[in-house]
Amino acid sequence: MNLVIIRTLILYTTVVVFLRIMGKRQIGQLQPYELVVIIMISELAAIPMQNTGIPIINGLIPIFILFAAEEVLSYIALKSERARGVICGKPSILIANSRINEEEMRRLRYNINELLEQLRLKDVTNICDVEYAILETGGQLSVILKSQKRPVEPADLGVATGYEGLSTTLVIDGHVIHENLKQVFLNLDWLKAELDKDGVTRFSDVFFASVNPQGELFYQLKQS
Amino acid sequence: MRMMTIIGVILALLIGAGYWINYSLQEATDQLSSQVKQISMEIKRGDWSAARSGSDRLQISWEQDARWWPIILDHQEIDNIEFSMARTTEYVKNKDLALAQGQLSELKLMVEHIPRKEKVNLENIL
Numbered sequence: 546m547n548l549v550i551i552r553t554l555i556l557y558t559t560v561v562v563f564l565r566i567m568g569k570r571q572i573g574q575l576q577p578y579e580l581v582v583i584i585m586i587s588e589l590a591a592i593p594m595q596n597t598g599i600p601i602i603n604g605l606i607p608i609f610i611l612f613a614a615e616e617v618l619s620y621i622a623l624k625s626e627r628a629r630g631v632i633c634g635k636p637s638i639l640i641a642n643s644r645i646n647e648e649e650m651r652r653l654r655y656n657i658n659e660l661l662e663q664l665r666l667k668d669v670t671n672i673c674d675v676e677y678a679i680l681e682t683g684g685q686l687s688v689i690l691k692s693q694k695r696p697v698e699p700a701d702l703g704v705a706t707g708y709e710g711l712s713t714t715l716v717i718d719g720h721v722i723h724e725n726l727k728q729v730f731l732n733l734d735w736l737k738a739e740l741d742k743d744g745v746t747r748f749s750d751v752f753f754a755s756v757n758p759q760g761e762l763f764y765q766l767k768q769s
Numbered sequence: 770m771r772m773m774t775i776i777g778v779i780l781a782l783l784i785g786a787g788y789w790i791n792y793s794l795q796e797a798t799d800q801l802s803s804q805v806k807q808i809s810m811e812i813k814r815g816d817w818s819a820a821r822s823g824s825d826r827l828q829i830s831w832e833q834d835a836r837w838w839p840i841i842l843d844h845q846e847i848d849n850i851e852f853s854m855a856r857t858t859e860y861v862k863n864k865d866l867a868l869a870q871g872q873l874s875e876l877k878l879m880v881e882h883i884p885r886k887e888k889v890n891l892e893n894i895l
Contacts, residue, residue: 566772598844606783613776620773 548597556590556604563612574683576622576633582615633682640678643691653680664688710758719749719767729756740764787889790841794884797834804830805877808861809870817864824861828854842883850879 563586567579575583586608593604622629637649639660650660660678663686669675674694679687699706713729715722715736726732736754739762745751754764804827811820831854838847853876860869886893 600839600841600844602841609779609783613780616772616776 560590637680640675712755712757714755716751716754801880809873
């Protein structure tokens with residue numbers, strides 16, 4: 546029993562470490578060769594986890610080899626444009642100037658219902674509005690609407706807009722993130738003074754606090 | 770690039786370790802197999818006391834040489850060899866010619882099967 550627990554922890558840690566090194570891409574954005582690695586790794590880890598008769602190394606080595614193969618393919622794909630086309634495939638144009646590319650759809654075995662479904666998910670109900678629809682190598686459909694059907698942007702109206710930037714998190718669950726404070730050129734005294742204005746005396750009472758690029762502090766206190 | 774170097778080094782180490790493991794397995798099983806053959810010859814000659822001490826030596830060699838085998842081999846296969854070895858010892862102790870010879874033959878096959886199964890060749894790959 547304890548053996549199974551230890552083996553499970555070892556294999557789980559190994560899989561987490563390798564997947565962490567492999568990158569941050571989500572399942573939906575994986576390239577085909579990456580998806581294959583994910584599926585195979587999960588299977589490889591599960592077998593020696595439940596069967597103590599199989600040496601754990603028989604699970605660990607294939608996991609490492611798959612990881613290595615995936616890294617090498619990624620490296621080759623990164624360095625060579627031609628290899629990238631072979632390994633990852635190329636994006637396919639399914640709609641060009643509102644015309645569905647039947648031949649490409651047939652080649653990809655992508656039916657019209659799937660195309661319409663993907664368009665609806667992008668809030669497009671009329672193919673006439675689509676300038677281009679491109680099936681990306683990761684399987685997502687990118688939709689580029691005709692210029693007259695695109696939502697109006699401030700630039701279209703000639704309206705000047707200010708810089709928005711990103712808010713920076715300063716406190717999470719009562720813990721001040723000093724690194725972030727330093728990054729936005731603020732200090733603990735400033736944070737304390739800002740919280741003092743509303744009668745908050747202890748950082749430990751703050752559940753979350755952030756500051757926007759305009760220097761305005763947002764915070765929420767802990768419930769209990 | 771650093772990742773590629775690390776992967777390359779680990780791969781080279783793994784391949785090296787693989788060859789070393791195959792070599793060590795072959796070496797150890799050759800020795801065990803010759804010991805089994807020796808016991809069989811002694812039984813054929815009717816020298817049961819020599820066969821018995823040979824069987825004890827085989828047990829000691831097995832414990833020394835095969836200590837690390839469970840790290841890389843299927844545990845079931847190792848258990849089978851251990852069971853067979855225990856049966857052989859009993860048959861030799863009781864001077865049962867037919868059963869002892871049969872068991873020794875099975876033991877020899879099982880021991881020799883290990884490096885054959887781990888060898889890098891087309892048959893095993895496919």
